[in-house]
Amino acid sequence: MRTTLASAVLMVLALDSMAQGASTAQVEVRFEHPEKFRDASLDNRAYPRSADPQVLKVLTLHLQKLGQRYLRPGQQLVIDIRDIDLAGQFEPWHSQAYDVRFMREVTWPSIDLDYTLQQPGQPALKAQEHLSDKMYLSRPGRLGNNDRLYAEKAMLGDWFRQRFAQPPS
Template identity: 30%
Template sequence: MNRLRTLPLLLATVLALGACASTGSTSMLAPDAPRALPAAGPVSVAWEDPAQFTEMRFSGNRHASAEGNWLNTLATYMRTEAEETLPTGHRLELTIVDIQRAGRYEPWLAPNLQDARIIRDMYPPRMTLRFRELDSSGSVLAEGERKLSDPAFLMNASRFNDSDPLRYEKRMVDSWLRSDWRTASR
């Protein structure tokens, strides 16, 4: 009879340990987590250690900031958008040095809001990135580091019901590609 009572507890423990092990390997903070998108096309996107990103260190909830696949999603978006502006035969290398997503976690507001990202104008998106553009022969055409920010991100909101959690960061990247990068690389 005693074995029948401990079996469910043992099974629950094994399942919990398995869940922890499987989520730990997919964390963007894991030592073996990828630090770049797989090579494909003329634009490469890499990132430095996410544990050092402002997003992780000062967001108010490091665990919630590290959850999900948002870094990979943003890097994929950057690659796709940059490929559209890149002249034929050119290559572009992008490295995300630092990022702070729009909003912060404010766990002091209420216990049930500890995992809610609060969007306020005092928490704009920011990103530091390095870039290098090469022509078809491999000669460097442009390179540098840019500090992107969109302090008016709430005023520039285009759609009221937009549910993309990276909409502010994507708009900031679009603005950079449209104004700074496109004119600098021509």
Template identity: 35%
Template sequence: MIQGAALLALLVAGVPAAARPVSVRYLTPERFTDAENRLGSGQSLRVTLSEMTRIFEDLGRRLPPGDSLAVNVLDIDLAGYERPGVGLPQSVRVVQDFTPPRIRLAYSLRRKGRVVAQGEDTVTDINFMQAANPRFSAGGLYYERAVLRDWFARRFGT
């Protein structure tokens, strides 16, 4: 039986890239500031990038027909920081109001094949803890999802 992530991968693989409203590339992800757990707990880089791709694809569904968005992710710094566990085999991610997520990206929006907007942004929000509530969010990367949703709405008006 095919599980959720595998089914999604099969479905996306069957859709031509030109038909997808969002394409996401990660430039040197192994050098990202904080996109994976390096102290033994939390998610791997592969899982983080997969979830980030899903966030961008979900946002892309808000684009009008005929629009497409290309995103190059240049750096990811997840909300919070890793704190080594004292007497524990794993670390803990501590999220506080002074540890917002930061995602640096370059984007290009095309409408019917023509570039209508492009640029480079650092997506962050110092008030991220007030804007997002993990209890009401589907999937992981709650705070990153919220700041990207707000950026997308401001930047593309959808």
């Protein structure tokens, strides 16, 4: 009898959590022809030059985390990333720093994307965006941060807040 009651309670809790999960905000990130991205690799030795799967994974997880924070339950956001140009660039002529990405004022990050926001009872909102952060070297918190995608994450965070965060009521 106790086993049956415990099983029933667990089943109810599982169904309740699934029902709540169905109404939570979701972000789906897709990459259109990542093999053609301008610069989406943290490895200078990758040849032919192609998008680093780890970079794509980290950016996807970051956007999903932003969605959990800023989207309302029931909203669905699909982001199609068309191009990535990471902050900085490799300068292979530096023989002692072949794998170092040099950050300069003219090597800011940029991402081209399309997005579709769907929400209950409203028509889908579709837009194209070109994100860039020419002031990425001046961002607070940049110094001492070891995250190699700090500039891109900060740029995406700013964009996400501007587009999708709800104004305080």
